[in-house]
Amino acid sequence: MQELLNIFVKSIFIDNMVFAYFLGMCSYIAVSKTVKTSVGLGLAVIFVLGITVPIGYLMNEFLLKPGALVWLDSEFIDVDLSFLSFIMFIAVIASMVQLVEMIVEKFSPALYASLGIFLPLIAVNCAILGGSLFMQEREYQSLAQATSFALGSGLGWFLAIVGIAAIREKIKYSNVPGPLKGIGITFIITGLMGIAFMSFLGIKL
């Protein structure tokens, strides 16, 4: 249990998707003009990460890892399909996003109305594929660990985009030098926020 909490907190603050790995920067810059839309996108990212990473974990465990096909027959011990992982993960993500969109539209029109336009965008958000790839690279031991990593990174991304959106709403009233207006100052503020987040380095639970 403590291990799970550790992974969760670590992936929110220390290994933050935006500040430590720059994942999902494109939508982070493009959609952070107002707090309201960024909350919507942030929630959608948590949601999709929370679904795709556990599925990716199961696929990695039972299909892709070297020797993962042993559960079918012991003669598959030498089969290594890990070179297929990119195409498998992106296929899972694209189809899950489609599926999630249809389910949400059917059962919760209110949520669909607030997330609607962002869901299709998420298929090409690097944070989602990055979640699956980091999960594979860091070799989490159980499904629960992979899930807590996914939810933690989603929450970290959510915090980052809501934070920058709030700052951008306020900075509109400041006298920024002309050429820096818009994305220039956003980059620099994100860098400063990243430095602030680095103060969490070395926290051990």
Place this chain on the structure above:
Amino acid sequence: MSEQTQERESLFSAKNRKLISNAIGKDNPITVQVLGICSALAVTAKLEPAIVMSISVLFVLGIGNVVISLLRNTIPQRIRIIVQLVVIAALVILVDQVLKAFAYEVSKQLSVFVGLIITNCIIMGRFEAFSMANKPWPSFLDGVGNSIGYGLILVIIAFFRELFGSGTILGWNVFETIGLYDIGYVNNGLMILPPMALIATGIIIWVQRSRNPELIKD
């Protein structure tokens, strides 16, 4: 008639050259279109991975643009994103396997970022905006131009980060050779940390927009 004039249009006509020069300068994918920042910043702590990354993107985008452009009339509108993703993923797997075979050290440094070329917005962006509507040769040029523009920014950022952060260029120890350490210079560790990549990009955008005021929006 128009078909004939198009055929006679030379391979490097002014219009085609513009596809490349625009993408490097005033239509740069990173600083102006704000695409593909995700992977761009993460690999720029050292010059070598940045160069390898640029070449990988050049390969994927150049070939991918041609493939999509050849397929553009047969791809159904509704499932085009999945078709595009499959084309990109196949090319990226090639790049990844080649890197693992011939440049294992660099491939370890790039870690997941090779895989993330798949969701690199430059590639999807160019497929959607250009090669779905244009012939193979202009699409190829567009792909090459955009990846050069992308690589240029990567190399500039990586050059400064490696020079000031570790005092080296491509592993060659510059500052020690010219004797800066003897007069008390200390490497700036801040440059290697991730946030400096963002600030460096911000400064490049600042410089570019001060020189081209027409790029200023908002």
